[in-house]
Amino acid sequence: MSLLLPSTPRADGFHMPAEWSPQSQVWMLWPERPDNWRYGAKPAQAAFAEVAAAIARFTPVTVGVSAGQFENACARLDPAVRVLELSANDAWARDVGPSFVINRDGEVRGVDWQFNAWGGLHGGLYQPWNRDDQVAEKICRIEGLDRYRSDGFVLEGGAIHVDGEGTVLTTEECLLNRNRNPELQRGQIEQHLRDYLNVEKVLWLPQGIVDDETNGHIDNMACFVAPGVIALAWTEDRNDPQHAICQRAWDYLRSQRDAKGRALQVHRIVLPQPLSHSEEEARGIDVARSAWPRRAGARMAASYVNFLISNGAVILPSFDDPTDQVAANQLADLMPGFQIVCIPCREILLGGGNIHCITQQQPTAVKEGTIDGTLD
């Protein structure tokens, strides 16, 4: 049974847990659209499969795939991965899947955000997006989880990060963009975040990563790695427009406290040097009016911060760049006790996102104050 609930998580005592909380599974979607993924999406499929296999070492993975790609996905994915039919307009489970919430009794529900393809008919990345907007509901129905729907409030899962203790991190560039919720004021947006995530404090970074087609999703720019501790993408290159953006984020975060009243520890994570689409890469993409054009030379929004935390592991993008090891070391220092697993992700980046964007974690149904459901 999967009911559509008329209330909000806050009203019902549910909140979104932090990403380092126990996870029962991670959801992904299978890339296939040839107007976004080069060469019939075969290189991207190989990269997604590698990400899925890496996560599956720590957490069960389910990959949703269209009917037409079912056989191919089954053949290419690790046998440990669950494959099922679940069609979408593209493959961004973070943004179209539900944000899961949990209550003190360990009951899990889904938040089904209204979705408009990162900007709607004017400024969005493709149309139609009707299948994308059904993904959260489908996942809840498969799992038999009740669901909240944020009708009247457009959001993507990649536009928020929570600490699980009352604080949400987001960007003005995205949430205040007029291509999302032009009729809502900042205060109303904050109220929606409070209602659907059950948080008290909203932290507003001004902007995200330069040229990020999501309009500055937070999950490419900064994230919590522990309560009160934030990893922030960083460049020392003063000639890069990204530098000033990072500096403003740093200054902002250092001036803020979280919902618990803690001053924030902010740690810099190196950015790779600017990366752009090559001629050869751009050539492999279908020409189509329905999707965002990808041209040779266009800068991509590469960032190590777009990692997934999953049951003791950090699944970290790498770009065949000298900074890969620097970022891995920074995170290893910052997150002792977590295993850092680096996965080559240029193919995912070419499609407009990275590991965090293509994954959505489902928390384990565990009562508060217990471990694995057993009272301690």
Added chain:
Amino acid sequence: MSLLLPSTPRADGFHMPAEWSPQSQVWMLWPERPDNWRYGAKPAQAAFAEVAAAIARFTPVTVGVSAGQFENACARLDPAVRVLELSANDAWARDVGPSFVINRDGEVRGVDWQFNAWGGLHGGLYQPWNRDDQVAEKICRIEGLDRYRSDGFVLEGGAIHVDGEGTVLTTEECLLNRNRNPELQRGQIEQHLRDYLNVEKVLWLPQGIVDDETNGHIDNMACFVAPGVIALAWTEDRNDPQHAICQRAWDYLRSQRDAKGRALQVHRIVLPQPLSHSEEEARGIDVARSAWPRRAGARMAASYVNFLISNGAVILPSFDDPTDQVAANQLADLMPGFQIVCIPCREILLGGGNIHCITQQQPTAVKEGTIDGTLD
């Protein structure tokens, strides 16, 4: 994890349980093809929804639906029913779903029969059937169940009935039909049934119901209602070609013993009077070369024996026919302790089958000698 196993259920100690064994869920598929279901399948969808709701009172139901019909199916089905994306070429879960097998430890696996749309390119009911032939695998993957695939042996779930104690019931008309396995002899077919169902004895009725486009599926003609007890479709009308077929089945069954050496008790279940497609019904079906034509006046293979047993209930077809109550009373007498639930099924019959054809039960994972998993 759902593995394709290279062995057979028999080799691994798995067998198909009887339909009256405990069931964890029942699988169905959502009808939509307009060249088989009249008026865009809307009347059939209403009938399927009623069947699903009836079963859901006793057993959880999952309905697989195409991406295009997802929203509509969710709106029309009982909220207790789980809906998920699972495309097929039509809606016959019995024939395209897995036949589930179980071992002494209560582990459940699926048998994924090779499928050829009831007869292949020459004599089958439609083409293509590639999505149908993926359904069993998809169900096993959703549930994380290992799977056996009967490559080289074509069978549909509706062509067999088991007593769970070593005996399978089938028809020569179907299994020996040269449109199924022309290269296999009767003895080889029996061996496949022994291997995949883990039975000892094969009971061969000569034929099924007249004009059954499945080539005489057993599940429209006769079934076990208990070990050693068979319900047989029956007509007293000597002018009906069905009469001689029923008489031959009766004589055969009365001459046989089951795998346990029991003589068989055979009980007659009345058949409805012959039913055929009306002009108005035939008019609502798309004209298409890809599917079996349905013409006004064509006799339909109506039979009450096409019921589903599910966790103490018998979900029984009715046809707005005076014999409906006769059949219900006969089954009530024959199956004391079971609740008889009658569902109007003419709309399902118009598409070529009935309640048993559109359902597939999944046994509960229960250890042998235990009830509900608890040692008794």
